[in-house]
Amino acid sequence: MATVALRSIQGKWVMACTIMASAMAFIDATALNVILPSLQQHLKASGPDLFWILNAYLLMLASLILIGGTLGDRLGRKKIFMIGIFIFILGSAACGFSPNAAFLIIFRVIQGIGGALMIPGSLSLISSSIDEKERGKAIGTWSAATTLVTMGGPALGGALADAGLWRYIFFINVPIGVIALFFLAAKVREIKDEDNNKKLDFPGALSIALGLALLTFGFLRLPAVGFNHIQGYGPITAGVLLLLTFILIERKSSQPMMPLNLFSNIIFSGTNLLTFFLYAGLGAGMLFLSLNMVQVQGYTQLESGLTFLPFTIFMVVNARFAGSLADRYGPRLFLIAGPFLAGTGLLLLSYIRQTKGPSDYWTTFLPGILVFGFGMSLTVAPLTAAVMGSVSDHFTGTASGINNAVSRIAGVFANAVFGSMAVLLFSTALQNGISEISLNPQQKQVVIAQAANLGNARVPAGLSPVQEKEVAAAYHSGFIDAYGKIMKVSAGLGFLASLMALIFIRSEKIKKKKGPASAGPV
Structure with a gap:
């Protein structure tokens, strides 16, 4: 009885600390897209700089997250979790003090290393610290709490950015992380697998x-x-x-970090292909939607952050319900319909041209965001269930880690390829847009060079008032043209993800797991 009581008390502290740690990563992820316009302006960052700021973190996370899980098993889950939190808050503080884009990229690498050690520790600590009968409820509580915290990320980021305080999106991690470290050190005992001799890859x-x-x-x-x-x-x-x-x-x-024999399972391969295409489309779509709203459509960053609330509310309300239905009827139908609807939402958003600003939101952006959000809410829990159910119980941790890594790699792919594509599309649109403006060849070259800054392109000095007005209009229409094409490609990735489910996933071959599914890759 004393042991059960001890596990119960420790379990509550583990829950509190893992929620705080996950909140740091989730708020950073959801708020960063919203503050990018302010960040770009204050640090004088180019378009490629923005994509590196996003990718530096994702690269470290994608490549080290499986190593982080293995280190926790061998050296102690609490120890590695605490080291991860410490490195993450150190990187966050450094990000907040960054004097330019180059330093911010370097410090985002440090954040990514911390995240790779911290993120796998959340669910592994819950699983190893909480009684088996309470574990499903605990994971559900963790998922719901972190989702609710995440809802505030875009709004908080927008409010801070509009107030000129975008750096506090990084600084806010420091007190949260310090509190989590204090209670982990004082209230949670160490947990590790004594018989785990797995080597680090x-x-x-x-x-x-x-x-x-x-x-x-x-x-x-x-x-x-x-x-x-x-x-x-x-x-x-x-x-x-x-x-x-x-x-x-x-x-x-x-002792590979990614056992290739798992991919001989057609359902496991299919779900990871689905994850790759869907999360690449999701990453590119949400990034360019945010840039378009703030830099072209005239939204404040707070207004841009609030526009994502319908998406998040759908995730909170529908994700667990969709997971329950997938347990009953199998995930295949949801994994066909969900990505297809997400792709349809992105396609609707691609047709939006210049609007009158936030007053037009209800008839322009909202319908596409609703369809997109509904599609994603149907997908995340069934996708997790399909990944975990496609392998034997012995490999569920590895399967989850691989699926997480695939989602991060998809983000890197989206930022790199779509970032390059956006600059090329914007440059082409600008060349056509300024062809009728009376500019000399040198002026045209300077105007087109601004395409690297995407929606933050500035009218060069030395132009007449009429030329300035015409060039500004060309920048707006050129970016919207590039935005529309990027969103259509993102929609195509959503449809491709749906096709993967249609081809590869068979519900009758997926084992049912007890307990609630988590809300997709963390």
């Missing part, structure tokens, strides 16, 4: 991190240097070779 982690970094660099350099320059094709080629090397390392390793 550092060659695999290094090859995938460098491969993704080089691919990202190559794609983001393409708009500036072109396809025929060594800075374009060189890093892309090297990145592809390193990713192929990663596959060879994993195939030969006795």
Whole structure:
């Protein structure tokens, strides 16, 4: 009885600390897109800089998250969780003090390392600290609490950015993290697997991190240097070779971070392909939607943040209900319909041209956001259930980690490829848009060079008032044209994710798991 009581008391402290730690990561993720316009303006960041600010964190998370889970099992879940929180708040504080975009990118790498050690620890601590009979309820509570906290991320980010306090999105992590560390140290005992002798796959982690970094660099350099320059094709080629090397390392390793034999399961492969396409479309769609609203449509950053509330409310209200229905009827139908609806929502959003601002929101952006949000809310819990149910119980932790990593890699892919594509599309639209404006060749070159700044493109000095007005109009229409095409490609990725479910997923071959499904990749 004393042991049960001890586990119960410790379980409550574990719940509180894991919710606080997860809240830091979730608020950062949801608020960052909203504060990007302020960040770009204050740090004088270019378009590629913005994508690196997003990717630096995601790269570290994608390549090290599986290593983070293994370290927790071997060295102690509480210890690695606390180290992750400490590194994360250290990186967050440094991000807040960043004097320019280059320093912010470096400090985001530190945040990503902390996140890779911290994020796997949340659910593993809950699973190992809380009695089996209460574990499902605890995971459900964790999921609901972190989702509610996440709802405030965009609104908080927008409010702080409008007040000129965007740096506090990073600073807010420091007190939350310090409180979590204090209670972990004082109230939670160490937990580790004494018989876990799994070796760390550092060659695999290094090859995938460098491969993704080089691919990202190559794609983001393409708009500036072109396809025929060594800075374009060189890093892309090297990145592809390193990713192929990663596959060879994993195939030969006795303790791989990503066991390739799991992909021989057609449902596991199909769900991860679905995750990749869906989260690539989701990442690109939400990023460019936010940039369009603030930089072109005239929304404040707070108003932009509030526009995502319907999406989040759908996730809170529908996700658990969809998970329950998927348990009863199987996830296949939901994984076909959900991504298809998400893609339809992105397609609706792609047709929006210049609006009158927030007063037009209800008839312009809201319908697409509602359809998009409803589709995602039908997808996340059934997707988790399908991933976990496609493998034996022995591999559920590994399967969850791989699915999380795939969602991060999808984000890196989206930011790199779509960032490059957006600059190229914007440049092409600008060339057409300024063809009728009386500018000399040098002025045209300066105007088009601003395409690298996307929606933050500034009219060059030295133009007449009439020219300034015409160039500003060309910037607006050119960005909206590029935005529409990016959103259509994002919608296509949603439809492709739906097709993956149609082809690969069979509900009768998926095992049912007890307890609530988590809300998709964390």
